[in-house]
Amino acid sequence: MNAGLSRLTSSFWFVTAGLTLLSLVIYWPCLNGPFLFDDNEWIVELEWAYQSLEGLRRLWLEPGTSQQYYPLTATTFWIDHQLWGLNTLPYHIENVLLHGFCGGLFWRLLKQLQVRGAGLAALLFITHPMMVESVAFITERRNVLCQALMLGACLASGRSLHRWSGGAAPRVWSWYWLALILFIAAVLAKITAFVFPAAVLVITWWKTGGIQ
Secondary structure, three states: OHHHHHHHHHHHHHHHHHHHHHHHHHOHHHOOOOOOOHHHHHHHOOOOHHHOHHHHHHHHHOOOOOOOOOHHHHHHHHHHHHHHOOOHHHHHHHHHHHHHHHHHHHHHHHHHOOOOOHHHHHHHHHHOHHHHHHHHOHHHHHHHHHHHHHHHHHHHHHHHOOOOOOOOOOOOHHHHHHHHHHHHHHHHHOHHHHHHHHHHHHHHHHHHOOOO
16 A cells, blocks of 8 residues: 555656646746736735735735735735745746646546546646636736645545545544645635535545535
8 A cells, every 4th residue: 555655656746747847838938928917916016015024914914905815825926026026937937837736736636536537637737728827827826826725635635535435434634634724725825715615525425425
């Protein structure tokens, strides 16, 4: 079992590296792109908040400081501003890296669910034009960040339920609490993560024939 898990973990990082490299190739033309549309409202017009700890506090504790109350996403921009200022290149690279990481997590989740064609699905996920807005626009960090956290939460949920294997095995509480923490973080990145509990219930019903 441990050897199999080790091989799967190694495969995950290999697949993730490949998908991330592919993402960088695909999105290479946008890496030096300027701030566009909502980027100005989230980055340029909020520069005052990214310059101090007081600004970070307000992003978390005073809803309305940013365009939408996504404090975890805003925190990543706060960190970026501390490191890069208004240089757009690192912001874009981070979005692309998150996209590649999401592709690896998606592949791993499909393998956990024993879905055939996981590799092809992950490849389509990385290359599909529907993802362009989420990856190419800096502001849409909220999408790729929320997605990574939700996929991580879903994987942790599966581990807490013994990979949705059913039976009478007790819940693994350490994985359950990790899933809960990742879910809360996903909501703080983008509120659409609220669908996660319903998604887990559907997957559990599909894999085990009941709700655990």
